[in-house]
Amino acid sequence: MSRRPTSSLAACVWIPLFPLRCEEARHEGLSAYPTALLAPDTTRKLWQVSSLARHAGVKPGMTVSQAIGLCPTLRLIEPDPVHYDDCFARLLAALNEISPVIESGELGLAYVGTDGLEGIFGSPGKIIEAIKRMLEGWNVRMSEAGSTVQHSNLPTFRIGFARGKFTAWVAASRSKPDEAVIVPAGAERKFLASQPIAVLPLDTDIHSRLRQLNIRTLGALAALPEAAVTAQFGDVGKRLWRLAAGRIAEPVEGRVTLEPIVAALTFFTPVGERELLVHSLEQLIARALNHPRRIGWRVHAVRLRADLEGAAGGSWLASILLKDPTADGDRIAAPLKIRLEQSPPTGAVERLVLEFTAFAPGTAELQLFARDAAAAARAGQQRALRHAAREVRMRVNRATLYHVIEVQPWSRLPERRYALIDYEP
Amino acid sequence: MVAPARAPLRTDRLRAVNEPRPVAVELDANGKPAAIRRSNDNGGGHGGQEETAAVVEAVLEMWRIDDEWWRKLISRRYFAVMLEGGSRVVLFEDLVTHEWFMQTA
Numbered sequence: 411m412s413r414r415p416t417s418s419l420a421a422c423v424w425i426p427l428f429p430l431r432c433e434e435a436r437h438e439g440l441s442a443y444p445t446a447l448l449a450p451d452t453t454r455k456l457w458q459v460s461s462l463a464r465h466a467g468v469k470p471g472m473t474v475s476q477a478i479g480l481c482p483t484l485r486l487i488e489p490d491p492v493h494y495d496d497c498f499a500r501l502l503a504a505l506n507e508i509s510p511v512i513e514s515g516e517l518g519l520a521y522v523g524t525d526g527l528e529g530i531f532g533s534p535g536k537i538i539e540a541i542k543r544m545l546e547g548w549n550v551r552m553s554e555a556g557s558t559v560q561h562s563n564l565p566t567f568r569i570g571f572a573r574g575k576f577t578a579w580v581a582a583s584r585s586k587p588d589e590a591v592i593v594p595a596g597a598e599r600k601f602l603a604s605q606p607i608a609v610l611p612l613d614t615d616i617h618s619r620l621r622q623l624n625i626r627t628l629g630a631l632a633a634l635p636e637a638a639v640t641a642q643f644g645d646v647g648k649r650l651w652r653l654a655a656g657r658i659a660e661p662v663e664g665r666v667t668l669e670p671i672v673a674a675l676t677f678f679t680p681v682g683e684r685e686l687l688v689h690s691l692e693q694l695i696a697r698a699l700n701h702p703r704r705i706g707w708r709v710h711a712v713r714l715r716a717d718l719e720g721a722a723g724g725s726w727l728a729s730i731l732l733k734d735p736t737a738d739g740d741r742i743a744a745p746l747k748i749r750l751e752q753s754p755p756t757g758a759v760e761r762l763v764l765e766f767t768a769f770a771p772g773t774a775e776l777q778l779f780a781r782d783a784a785a786a787a788r789a790g791q792q793r794a795l796r797h798a799a800r801e802v803r804m805r806v807n808r809a810t811l812y813h814v815i816e817v818q819p820w821s822r823l824p825e826r827r828y829a830l831i832d833y834e835p
Numbered sequence: 836m837v838a839p840a841r842a843p844l845r846t847d848r849l850r851a852v853n854e855p856r857p858v859a860v861e862l863d864a865n866g867k868p869a870a871i872r873r874s875n876d877n878g879g880g881h882g883g884q885e886e887t888a889a890v891v892e893a894v895l896e897m898w899r900i901d902d903e904w905w906r907k908l909i910s911r912r913y914f915a916v917m918l919e920g921g922s923r924v925v926l927f928e929d930l931v932t933h934e935w936f937m938q939t940a
Contacts, residue, residue: 814852822900823909824925824938829849 415664417511417523421541422570422578425501428518429494430458431566433487443485444468446477450489454815457489474829475817488813491792499771504548508541511664513575521575523662534571538590541569573598574659580609599656603629610650616643628654671766673698680719680758687716687759688747694764695739704766708735711768714746718757726755735770799833855936860926867894868914868926873937889918915940 425431434441444463446456456477459468466481477484498517505512511523524537531537545567570581572593580602581591593601605628607620625631631639632655639651652658673694681687691714698704709732716726728749736742799811812830819827856873863869872888896915903909910930917923923940 812850815849817849822902825851825854828852830852831849 415511415523416661417509417525417664418659418661419524419573420571420575420578420662421522421524421537422572422575422582423501423505423520423522423541423545424568424570424579424582425518425566426568427458427460428498429489429491430460430487431518432494432497433490434460435497436493437487440485440487444481444483445485445487447487447489448474448815450491454813473816473819501545501548503771504544505541508537508544509664511662513662513664519579521578521662523664524571534592538569538571538592542588542590572601574656575662576653576658576660577602577656580605583609598659599632602654602656603627603632607631607654610653612650616646616650619643632656669703671698671701671704672763673701674761674763676761677759680760682758684750684754687750687755687762688743690762691746691750691764692739692743694762695742698764698766699737699739699742704737704769707769707771708737709742709766709768710735710770711766712742712746713765713767714749715763715765716755716759717761717763718755719760720757724757726759731768853939855927855938858926858935858937860928860935867891867897868916871918871926871935871937889920891916892919892921893917895923 430445430447433447434445441460442462443460444466445460446463446468447458449455449457454474456468456470456472456474459470459477463477463481463484466484468477468481468484472480474486494517498514502512502514502520505520505522509522509524509527511525513521513523515521522541524534527537527540528534531540566587568582568585568587569590570578570583570585570593571590572578572581573595577593577598581593584605585591607617607626607628607630610628610631612620620626620631625634631651634651636648636651636655640648643650649658675690675694677690681690699709712730712732714728714730718724718726728746730745730749732742732745734741802810811833813833814828815831817826817829821827859872860868861870861872868891870888870890872886874886894914894916896913898913900909900911900913908931911927912930913925913927915923915925925938925940926935927938928935
């Protein structure tokens with residue numbers, strides 16, 4: 411099994427309210443209105459709210475009726491988790507072009523391992539610039555994916571650079587939109603000391619107890635003896651103290667890079683006819699595409715090798731980088747066929763080997779967006795729902811599917827408690 | 836394929852759930868429901884409406900609501916009842932209009 415690559419230096423890329431930003435990016439003019447995203451679970455409460463809605467008093471966790479009462483012009487949006495997973499997978503793929511060590515957090519939060527990148531890009535500032543350029547490219551691809559999107563609607567990101575994920579995250583949370591905060595090596599403790607305790611991964615109970623003890627900054631927490639904090643809050647307290655004191659620098663843990671997928675064919679007698687080689691190539695592509703490891707990925711780079719007949723041997727090689735990664739056999743075969751036509755092997759071929767050497771997250775099927783099992787399950791569920799909804803609509807010739815949402819669940823009048831809203835999976 | 840971008844939901848597209856349906860109620864000597872008659876819409880083009888009746892087996896619970904007197908008074912007398920056959924429904928009398936309605940329990 412491959413070891414996960416790690417990096418102690420981390421750049422944290424954070425796009426706050428990522429799902430809401432994805433919706434704003436694909437709905438023209440949406441950002442001009444107070445907007446709220448419904449929760450993807452069954453509570454049908456508000457999940458994320460735009461700043462305009464927040465100014466009107468709307469907060470996450472409110473029911474629809476509370477929110478509408480405060481802000482009658484509120485635009486409600488049904489969540490589309492598959493789309494957010496897809497956008498996030500593309501973001502991770504874009505960052506992967508900067509560094510092989512990428513770790514994803516929640517939606518919109520990713521860590522880029524930057525160990526060794528100074529040799530390629532230079533100082534941390536230059537590395538940040540490279541990440542920004544990559545993110546701008548991702549933004550442009552987002553805008554190409556959405557037909558009506560305006561550039562001003564595209565998500566803004568925040569970047570923090572430091573040793574260890576926690577300090578990098580705190581730095582990102584302190585940065586201004588589209589800017590970065592760099593914490594120089596050795597300055598972590600000083601940087602953390604002035605930060606509010608809210609940046610720690612605290613539950614509300616510990617947070618309120620710390621406030622009761624008048625501990626409002628990480629510096630104040632770190633000034634206490636470690637043993638005292640541990641005695642008061644247990645293991646969690648020990649970890650919090652160590653984070654606050656800059657004693658923990660958790661490395662970025664990247665995903666394992668996919669190994670090449672190889673399909674080979676050894677001929678009984680060496681083959682020189684181009685038609686037979688093309689036929690063999692098509693068979694190899696079909697076999698490699700059916701490989702279980704390929705599921706969920708599109709092919710980005712292909713290599714075709716041929717071992718040639720004769721005592722001297724010799725070989726032939728064609729390497730192709732597909733401009734648009736694909737899982738379509740004909741599109742993978744096309745450039746290789748042209749190569750076989752224009753510069754064929756110089757002798758009869760004894761063995762033909764096809765390798766898929768680089769991959770990109772898939773787009774042709776829903777589950778190809780999946781970055782984890784939960785996302786894959788959601789994608790499958792969504793597809794099944796869409797199919798069922800289409801079937802129902804075809805049979806009864808009108809929309810008959812609705813979501814039940816809480817309107818005034820506390821009302822004494824039963825008909826006011828819940829309402830139906832059109833369901834369009 | 837990515838799901839096509841959908842238009843944001845509009846709050847004026849909300850549909851009520853469990854809306855009260857008019858029902859005719861026969862009362863016993865104590866003023867409690869004894870039987871109900873309601874019209875079932877069996878679909879246009881198939882003879883219009885059909886009336887069904889059911890005897891109230893038991894009154895399970897009673898309560899009264901007086902609300903929104905500052906706007907348009909809502910005054911209702913509720914009865915949670917069990918009909919013959921065992922189904923449970925909620926009946927209420929609108930004490931302003933003296934009409935009866937039925938809701939799902």
